[in-house]
Amino acid sequence: xxxxxxxxxxxxxxxxxxxxxxxxxxxxxxxxxxxxxxxxxxxxxxxxxxxxxxxxxxxxxxxxxxxxxxxxxxxxxxxxxxxxxxxxxxxxxxxxxxxxxxxxxxxxxxxxxxxxxx
Numbered sequence: 001x002x003x004x005x006x007x008x009x010x011x012x013x014x015x016x017x018x019x020x021x022x023x024x025x026x027x028x029x030x031x032x033x034x035x036x037x038x039x040x041x042x043x044x045x046x047x048x049x050x051x052x053x054x055x056x057x058x059x060x061x062x063x064x065x066x067x068x069x070x071x072x073x074x075x076x077x078x079x080x081x082x083x084x085x086x087x088x089x090x091x092x093x094x095x096x097x098x099x100x101x102x103x104x105x106x107x108x109x110x111x112x113x114x115x116x117x118x
Contacts, residue, residue: 009040009047019098020061026102027059027068034111049111056114060093067093068107074114082106 006012009028016024031049032040038049038056048058060067070078072092079089085106088095094110096102 003045006042006045008042012042012045012047016061020066023066023096023098023102024059024061026104027066027096027107030102030104030107031057031059031111034115037115051115057111065095065097067095068110069093070110070114075110078110078113081109 004015006015013021013025013028028040028047031038031047034049038051041048041050043050043055043058046058046060049056056070058069060069070092075089075092075094082089082094085103087103087106094107
């Protein structure tokens with residue numbers, strides 16, 4: 001069953017389940033630390049971080065993990081670093097289980113690389 005439609009990022013965070021909240025709020029804090037270069041918007045019913053109208057990364061909440069999601073083109077070359085740090089990944093995303101701490105340094109490196117001039 002799809003998640004209920006959210007009205008804005010604050011509504012997304014307000015409706016998180018208790019086991020999701022700490023991780024997603026930490027990812028939000030990290031993401032917003034890159035403002036004013038990026039703005040937080042709701043896209044596809046999830047928080048997205050936008051620069052000049054372009055989606056730079058998104059946050060996703062699932063039952064047992066959350067994800068920091070980038071485009072697959074950007075993320076593919078970064079997967080070795082993610083694997084070396086001991087985290088699972090997929091096509092464009094870093095999988096962050098709720099029973100492990102958020103790897104803040106890794107998340108910041110990925111975001112900074114995404115924001116770097118291409």
